[in-house]
Amino acid sequence: MQLTIVKSDLSLHLMLAAKNLHKSYGNLEVLKGIEVEIKQGEIVSIVGSSGAGKSTLLHILGTLDTPDVGEVFLNGENLSGLSKDNLARVRNEKIGFVFQFHNLLPEFTALENVCIPGFIKGVETKELKAKALEILTLLKVDQRSENKPSQLSGGEQQRVAVARALINDPVVIFADEPSGNLDSKNADELHSLFFELRESLNQTFVIVTHNPQLAEMADRKLLITDGVIQE
Secondary structure (H helix, E strand, O other): OOOOOOOOOOOOOEEEEEEEEEEEEOOEEEEEEEEEEEEOOOEEEEEOOOOOOHHHHHHHHOOOOOOOEEEEEEOOEEOOOOOHHHHHHHHHHHEEEEEOOOOOOOOOOHHHHHHHHHHHHOOOHHHHHHHHHHHHHHOOOHHHOOOOHHHOOHHHHHHHHHHHHHOOOOOEEEEEOOOOOOOHHHHHHHHHHHHHHHHHHOOOEEEEOOOHHHHHHOOEEEEEEOOEEEO
């Protein structure tokens, strides 16, 4: 299977939208009426002090958590009313995730880790492995495809995690402190990789980060202060 290569065009359609998001944990109100719009092909960073609600917002946008009030739309589909099974399907087929600590399964090779979301989706094994190897090649870690995570450097592990996020052709990838566990060299390479993927695949990224360089590189920077966004 060939990857579809298209050029970025920020005039493309509104792909992700959140309206009037509120979220509390006990008496602590974390999100206070958040409004977000993301276009296809954008790279958007979310910044703010610790505890400001960045990860909470990311988890709600990615359907890992639900708001107390408000709605999330992905390509026009209202996700807020979907059942748990349908939300799981949306996460598997339309959303990719990259986390700070990679979350690779230690007993599987890099190639097998990349394939896992495709196995869940039901993609035929031969086709899936060919596509996974193609993505690993694109990310320049194909020579490590048969190695297990413990045999990979931190930067290589994170590239494998990005490959896994890409395997089902998601419309958006959510990254939560993706370079927070990397040294400066690997962090710089990862940041550049996101922009290369935007240019080659028109991939959309929403990134929570404390890294000021990455935050400023993004097309837009959303600052969360006291539960609301100041763009």
